[in-house]
Amino acid sequence: MTADSAVTVDSAVTVDRAAVPGMMFALLTRAAAGIAAPPWRPMWMPAAFAQGLVPVGGTAGAVLRRQTSRCLLLGALAYRVCVLPVALGLLVVRGESVAPAVLLPVTALLLAANVAAIGTVSRRSTVDLERVRLAVLVDLAVAYGLTVAASAVVPHTAVLWPYLAGAVVLVTGAYGLVGGVLAVLLSAPAQLAMAAFGAAADTGTFVGRVGWLGLAVVVTWAALVVCGLGLHLAMSYGIRAGREAERIRWLRSLHDTVLQSLEAIALHSAADETAPAAQLAEVRATARVQAARLRRTLDEPGGNDNPLASGLAELAEELAGRGLRVELAVAAGAGSRISGPYRDAVLGGVREALGNVAKHAGIGDAVVRADEESSALVVVVRDHGCGFDVAGRPGFGIRESIVARLREVGGRATVESWPGRGTRVTLRVPA
Template structure:
């Protein structure tokens, strides 16, 4: 696959393999959320460049494009076989039944092979394509040679369905040139078989024209379907890239909020004993900076194996202790290792934010953290008996609670904050298992 070529032209020439191309970036017109004329959006997709396939999953997924022509041929062959049997009787041309069921069973086996058999080298696909081509040409020749002359054109419908399926299959897998070449081959076979008729006439040539039109139509429909699939795939890819970048940006902002920003705010907090114990204060600042540097490095890598939410909360309590918050843990043995990593991290980061809010706003240095099983999921509750606040007059800085709610909502959970003046604050975090 030549890099940098036009996506549409590459798709027409090379077929479904081009769908595996995953460009690093796409024009903004492709995934512009604002209304854009369809022609402009499609044109932007068609003009994108083709990169060499690098994702094995995308390469494997392109094989599924063959399922459409295979399914079409199996379905229509059944219909044509039933039609011929009802109209003329299957005994009138036994080869029709043989060809029809070879095509039906072959299509079903190919269907299963595409879905079930790994083919990283593409060798199986090449074998299936060649076998399909040989069998479809043989089917046309056998029916032409064995069908009674009076049923020549009626029986030919079965072989024509077989051949149109092959043209569609090759068009989708190998591109339009391959499909048109096979359509020409099919027309040549039909012309060659006309010698069996007692005499050629305008009706005979009209039949050839009809079959040539059907073969051409199968190639055009197949390539049109492939182009639509390609445009839809590129559009979905562009939207996925945009959403992924937005999600990653939000994750980075939350991570910075939970580490760097929170650490800076904790360092900036003063107390009456700072001047009397300047060396101790300097040591605390250094410890806080060192701890947050470690946490930031961990957040940037996230390569360590998860230890479970209970271990995360214990580490979080140790982290808060360095900032002067005493966290009492009450953790139930609920097998929290069943939580996915993304949900575990969401709860951990939201709990950190809740405990940071306790340090900054509650006026107390004690908090109870409880983890329990609830409603088919895991709940983590932080409870302090500090100053609390009025929900209708939230103090400055508490707007960050919305980030806790957003963080849990993204992973299918929820966050509920309950507080009142003089009665402390309770934060409940819940995620499904």
């Protein structure tokens, strides 16, 4: 990509200038379909336009679109709450005495309904307009019906017409540009009905009312396009910055572990001729440690926010240096909520159990499995070594470093062993 063909936004986002028309076309299409509508591509739309720069999809994109829907809904409701008292106030200023008294109960009911809706929406972090599309249509019908009915009370003015604009905004947000235009077109029969009650029906008044609703549609549609563009750029920035940070993390990890170890192995030493067996054993131990670290990194490429899983992985690396290959299986989220004393007790028990495998089992493999069962964290250390007779008096390591350690924090440890078939140590603490 050349400098002339790119637009740079901050230091981490680069947008191909040739793709900008497709991006805007896709955003306009999305706004025409409504922010609640699922992704779609009409047959007449070029696939490159629909795929390349459509507003961010996936789970994150859906959440951001629902947040936009929430803001749109709150804005329309707040506008209607503010415009109703103003409309009644204008009637009072004009000297209308009967009309405000007649319209007051209806206005109070509308205000209460909108305030209640604002309270409901405010308690939610996101709103899916697709799930309330029917309610939006009902709201539009009520708004048109009350506007026509109010013209029978105040025939010379459209007192609720500004309130109707808020309903049109919601329809535009839920159904897109096409829905908003259809909502505006419904104003024609509504105005004819109002004229039958004596409301003004001259061309200027007719056009002014339609223009008021049309302005609401245009502003809403433009807001959707701007929000879509903002979401796309924000998510593009986050994705690109996250990838760069992940790449740097991987490079740093490889440099500090595997690369350093390989360079150390490649160095010539006088012991290569005098003690080749010891050197070979050291190289193998180093390789086992680095293999365990690489396996841990590959299993958790995005990092790990579970201290228990990290501690178990470090134990696996440590035991790899002593010639024991540990297969680690940690269920998603297992142990992520346990407190420090529970975690320390479990890690201490696992360390002792794995140390016993390395010293006494006579094999080079063990399995550590961590899972949560019935509000308890269960960690099992299993080997298929020589085993021993558990009927005799257990050694200090089993008695104090495993069983007593777990008992002190309110947990429980059981040791099962079968001569010739290995040993299983089960540690259980409250999750």
